[in-house]
Amino acid sequence: MLDNLQKIKIDKPVDKIIGQIKSLISNGEIKPGDKLPSERALADHLGVGRSHVREAILKLEFYGILKTYPQNGTFVSGIGIVALEELISDVLNLEEHDFKSLVETRVLLEKQAAYLAAKRRTSEDIASISNALSAYEKKTKTGQQAVEEDLLFHIKIAEASKNNVLKSLMMIITPDIVKNYINLKVCDDLNFNKTLQEHQAILESIINQDPEAASAAMAIHLKDVSEFSESVKDLQYEMIKK
Amino acid sequence: MLDNLQKIKIDKPVDKIIGQIKSLISNGEIKPGDKLPSERALADHLGVGRSHVREAILKLEFYGILKTYPQNGTFVSGIGIVALEELISDVLNLEEHDFKSLVETRVLLEKQAAYLAAKRRTSEDIASISNALSAYEKKTKTGQQAVEEDLLFHIKIAEASKNNVLKSLMMIITPDIVKNYINLKVCDDLNFNKTLQEHQAILESIINQDPEAASAAMAIHLKDVSEFSESVKDLQYEMIKK
């Protein structure tokens, strides 16, 4: 009976405006590099409040599509019409990250982070990673969950990689991962001791400055959850999203 | 004489507020999962307008750190204090992406995209990638730059990978890449015919469903720019940022 309630698509005003801006570009009214109409004019033209326009511009600014100069105007990035349209479309469809893609990408990033960390780690890095690991061990020894400490261990490795883009991207997908972990109750299945040993193996490889081993150890560590994600696939679509 | 003007650090009100929210968490006044004080209360407490608080919340929401429920309140993600602090710090320092990290990460993502595209591509994917390649060829044959068409080729491969997270991350770093390409004038050095051949090699591997070959072909394609990034390193810091 309630089945047909699932597909409600709330078109937030912001997304509508972003769509409108996109069509402005598609219709050739705005070319890459051009100045966008003033916020006022846009709000008037689209029949919405300026706040909405502002929010939309803000969002597109995060993704580098627009750039605002105070008291001057908002300008479109100069990367080309078609690419611009693709980018904007992507921003609009940003929510649909499925768990499988999420995990698949996480594995990729984490492996590379471990690889680079092994190559570039300083003694300070080793200290912080060790600290994170100790905190994790201490927490799990008392039987508690240690999601935070687990995360921190991985973050410290990302820092040791000396690649801030890699770290930023990991940060970006982390909340999604955590949300899915909680929803799918992945944590319950994990054996803390096993996780601890795997963490130690990763740390050891990083200490030994053995990139390949570090990457491999990270792959093993993430293998469980990776396989798990294969099995759930579309299960998440049946869950109630809050 | 103008040297000391370089270090101007414009502390936008938004970043200040994000910092304040972070310290609220650090001081234990707000715990993960808690409800944030109302926008009004926050604005009053911090002595700023509500718009600024709103903008800060919006930004933190993009990164999954906060979640706003209309007419109810804004809640902090439940991932843990330390991890939360790390995440927020990262949001604040998000701008400092250096070119080397950018390229290094791009290579990683693109190689994986090509790998997965070769595994999962449909005939439709091949068609769109081919189209993008044709457009690139046509444009370069006339001697023009074809940055957009180049980008589009890579985007279509990302789409063929069927991993939307991977695609999103590539989209996120693309503007940064483009900006740096333009600033550092990488494009000028590239040989269009060589690029075209490399693109064709990638496409061929994807058509043949040979993931390893596709990944390798992409690596070769990106090798030039990768090496270039090694040589510039800190050169960018001397440039004027606009």
Next chain:
DNA sequence: GGCCAATTATTGGTTGACCAAAAATCATAA
């Protein structure tokens, strides 16, 4: 005493007005 409805207070959402800075315009003088 316990339950339910009307009321009140609080929340984020939305709007329009005002501000200062930058750009564009125009008038004036060389």
Next chain:
DNA sequence: TTATGATTTTTGGTCAACCAATAATTGGCC
């Protein structure tokens, strides 16, 4: 005719007030 400086206009930035929906409170009823 050109250069220059005052003036007007336009811009995004900021703010305070209002709106509708929700949650908390209160009062009355059973």
